[in-house]
Amino acid sequence: MSAALFLVFSCFICIASCLPTHHHPDRIARLPGQPPVDFQQFSGYVSVDEKREKALFYYFVEAEIDPPSKPLVLWLNGGPGCSSIGVGAFSENGPFRPNVEVLLRNEYSWNREANMLYLDTPVGVGFSYSTGASSYETVNDEITAKDNLVFLQKWFLDFPQYRNSSLFITGESYAGHYVPQLANLIIQLNKKKKIINLTGIALGNPLLEFSTDYNSRAEYFWSHGLISDSTYNVFTSGCNYSRYVSEYYRDSVSVLCSRVMSLVNRESSRFVDKYDVTLDVCIPSVLSQSKIIAPHQNSERIDVCVEDEITKYLNRRDVQMALHARLVGVRKWDVCSNILDYDMLDLEIPTISIIGSLVKEGIPVLIYSGDQDSVIPLTGTRTLVHKLAKQLGLNTTVTYRVWFEGQQVGGWTQVYGNILSFGTVRGASHEAPFSQPERSFVLFKSFLSGKPLPLEF
Ligand SMILES: *[C@@H]1O[C@H](CO)[C@@H](O)[C@H](O)[C@H]1NC(C)=O
Numbered sequence: 001m002s003a004a005l006f007l008v009f010s011c012f013i014c015i016a017s018c019l020p021t022h023h024h025p026d027r028i029a030r031l032p033g034q035p036p037v038d039f040q041q042f043s044g045y046v047s048v049d050e051k052r053e054k055a056l057f058y059y060f061v062e063a064e065i066d067p068p069s070k071p072l073v074l075w076l077n078g079g080p081g082c083s084s085i086g087v088g089a090f091s092e093n094g095p096f097r098p099n100v101e102v103l104l105r106n107e108y109s110w111n112r113e114a115n116m117l118y119l120d121t122p123v124g125v126g127f128s129y130s131t132g133a134s135s136y137e138t139v140n141d142e143i144t145a146k147d148n149l150v151f152l153q154k155w156f157l158d159f160p161q162y163r164n165s166s167l168f169i170t171g172e173s174y175a176g177h178y179v180p181q182l183a184n185l186i187i188q189l190n191k192k193k194k195i196i197n198l199t200g201i202a203l204g205n206p207l208l209e210f211s212t213d214y215n216s217r218a219e220y221f222w223s224h225g226l227i228s229d230s231t232y233n234v235f236t237s238g239c240n241y242s243r244y245v246s247e248y249y250r251d252s253v254s255v256l257c258s259r260v261m262s263l264v265n266r267e268s269s270r271f272v273d274k275y276d277v278t279l280d281v282c283i284p285s286v287l288s289q290s291k292i293i294a295p296h297q298n299s300e301r302i303d304v305c306v307e308d309e310i311t312k313y314l315n316r317r318d319v320q321m322a323l324h325a326r327l328v329g330v331r332k333w334d335v336c337s338n339i340l341d342y343d344m345l346d347l348e349i350p351t352i353s354i355i356g357s358l359v360k361e362g363i364p365v366l367i368y369s370g371d372q373d374s375v376i377p378l379t380g381t382r383t384l385v386h387k388l389a390k391q392l393g394l395n396t397t398v399t400y401r402v403w404f405e406g407q408q409v410g411g412w413t414q415v416y417g418n419i420l421s422f423g424t425v426r427g428a429s430h431e432a433p434f435s436q437p438e439r440s441f442v443l444f445k446s447f448l449s450g451k452p453l454p455l456e457f
């Protein structure tokens with residue numbers, strides 16, 4: 001009698017809370033050093049090319065409360081070549097941050113509002129791999145987008161309960177390429193048969209248009225006192241930054257550009273963090289996603305201390321076991337890949353026009369900027385969004401104004417045609433959810449709800 005009761009009882013518990021995913025092989029029992037939590041986590045590999053043995057690694061964190069009712073959010077970091085698990089999940093908007101031997105809870109984790117899916121992409125990044133080393137050569141935007149789409153389709157086979165959830169694709173920095181390009185492939189696929197419920201995209205400090213984005217840096221440096229009047233002049237009329245980067249990735253830096261850049265580097269100093277110009281640097285440091293899109297910066301990173309913690313944590317054998325992760329073809333896990341040979345000329349592909357076509361298809365877009373970032377400054381981004389709205393004939397539906405987080409100004413926002421939004425996050429770096437977690441969380445929540453950023457406190 002009591003045994004039977006127990007059976008009935010345990011079945012009930014199971015149906016209510018854990019049946020759909022209970023036996024999933026990718027379920028994480030517990031991460032080393034992790035505090036007890038009520039939500040489930042999964043991680044592992046999805047094969048995107050059996051022939052070349054290309055496998056992408058993901059980390060999936062279910063929403064804290066009632067996951068089936070919450071949207072699914074894919075988060076991608078940039079580089080190209082940096083890990084969304086290392087940067088996004090473990091230092092920006094995931095539930096935990098490594099601290100010495102343990103994981104601390106992030107109070108503003110985005111899984112309070114959504115089911116968060118982090119993807120290491122393309123192969124050669126983070127724990128993602130290919131056994132054919134040639135797969136790391138000349139990887140480009142096109143291959144990355146295709147692999148990301150195959151990943152998503154196969155991931156849905158593993159997690160069918162999320163198939164109909166509204167999907168938001170988000171990311172930062174070079175994900176200004178990945179996100180719109182993937183969204184575009186989904187739109188094409190949906191035209192044949194609506195199978196992925198794409199509901200919106202959000203991009204933080206994204207690379208959208210090479211010339212505008214990179215050349216906004218000179219004025220940002222100058223207006224923040226990082227360079228002198230005369231250096232500003234040669235950095236705009238002598239050799240501008242887009243010309244320098246363009247020459248750099250063609251291995252043909254001119255004498256003029258070389259001279260201008262050493263002047264800029266000397267004055268702006270490597271002891272100021274270019275991803276947050278108000279912050280001190282933490283020495284020593286490792287490479288970051290943004291260091292790759294902004295070559296020869298010699299700059300250190302704000303969250304290098306955090307990053308070092310992450311590198312230590314993700315290189316622990318017990319952590320890799322718990323994550324079902326493997327090191328294939330590399331000796332250790334790196335925040336940004338040392339083996340990926342990405343086609344850097346793809347930096348010059350404008351993706352702002354793809355954003356335009358997504359808006360035309362009715363996909364809401366939020367583009368936001370951490371306002372202390374000088375790598376992809378808010379000024380270039382704001383100009384691009386404004387120009388796009390004009391091209392699309394979208395009128396302003398929310399005029400440029402402040403928004404609030406608590407009793408303080410969280411930033412500024414403007415909305416066009418109720419579908420294309422721009423927002424700044426006040427006091428935030430290139431990695432906004434890292435440096436301003438609370439404000440970024442408010443931004444994220446309003447983005448998911450489809451409402452403008454809050455005007456009251
Ligand atoms: C998703 O929607 C399709 C079509 O409406 C339906 O057949 C399927 O059962 C739904 N799946 C889930 C998991 O809700």
Ligand SMILES: *[C@@H]1O[C@H](CO)[C@@H](O)[C@H](O)[C@H]1NC(C)=O
Nearest residue numbers: 163164165166167194197199
């Ligand atoms: C897509 O998501 C929205 C919002 O959750 C939902 O109302 C709609 O039914 C979903 N569409 C499909 C085809 O499942």
Ligand SMILES: *[C@@H]1O[C@H](CO)[C@@H](O)[C@H](O)[C@H]1NC(C)=O
Nearest residue numbers: 211215236239240241242243
């Ligand atoms: C940057 O320099 C290039 C090459 O000299 C030039 O074509 C371009 O117009 C410049 N752009 C800006 C915004 O100054």
Ligand SMILES: *[C@@H]1O[C@H](CO)[C@@H](O)[C@H](O)[C@H]1NC(C)=O
Nearest residue numbers: 392393394395396397416417
């Ligand atoms: C935008 O504003 C202009 C001028 O007020 C108006 O003529 C036009 O119809 C508006 N467009 C839309 C899409 O509302």
